[in-house]
Amino acid sequence: MLTVALPKGALLRETIELLQQVGLDFSAFLDSSNRQLQICDRSGTMQGLLVRAQDVPVYVEYGQAQLGIVGYDVLREKQPTVAQLVDLGFGYCRMSVAVKQGTYQRAADLPAHCRVASKSVRCAREYFHSLDLPVEIIPLYGSVELGPITDMSEAIVDLVSTGRTLRENGLVEIEKLFDSTAYLIAHPLSYRLNVDEIHDWMTRLRNLTAPKASELTNQSELG
């Protein structure tokens, strides 16, 4: 039986609703009284693991789950050795640079050696490296917007979805690093071993999410 790692948090409800449309019922994970982290879907077809969003690629990389659903931002940050099978088209957000209103207009205007707070340290570092601008990245686990508000940092690199958190904290977005949506990922070897079964799920999910979805057909992507 295949196992899928599902992300707690912002992506969970839409993930479960999407899987319901292909006949996999993991709605027990939405029940706040449920504390079970590993369940079988109601039809007994697939096993599900409920994990933190950042940990989805870890379970897939180690082969404990053959499949996973995770935000593209996490894949960019963690660079796991997994196959990116289908862009599922939901969970849209973008990774952006933001600053206090009325300070800087472009990331390139930030002073060298300034501080940038972020939960996505690798994305932030790579972006400023690409600008050839040396900065000090301050790693945080949340409420990143407080960086500029408290004057701990000049800028942040963070996810923006509606933009409400930035607005309500007097910050503005000055650059977009990349867009992010949820992806179906797979363990590369499991993909090869279960190619028919996984391909079947891929096709069903892709048909649901088309036209946004894009399947990676390049075999090198599958490791």
Ligand SMILES: Nc1ncnc2c1ncn2[C@@H]1O[C@H](COP(=O)(O)OP(=O)(O)OP(=O)(O)O)[C@@H](O)[C@H]1O
């Ligand atoms: N407004 C949003 N803010 C954050 N993430 C979003 C948003 N909209 C969609 N997402 C997606 O949801 C994923 C999970 O985000 P969530 O905020 O639940 O977890 P997290 O803060 O990354 O991790 P944790 O809460 O476990 O520390 C993100 O990786 C991203 O792909």
Ligand SMILES: O=P(O)(O)OC[C@H]1O[C@H](OP(=O)(O)OP(=O)(O)O)[C@H](O)[C@@H]1O
């Ligand atoms: O543009 P918006 O729709 O306002 O969403 C963006 C906010 O959501 C995320 O935080 P999250 O809710 O995960 O909380 P956290 O800062 O504690 O991680 C992200 O880090 C932003 O702070």
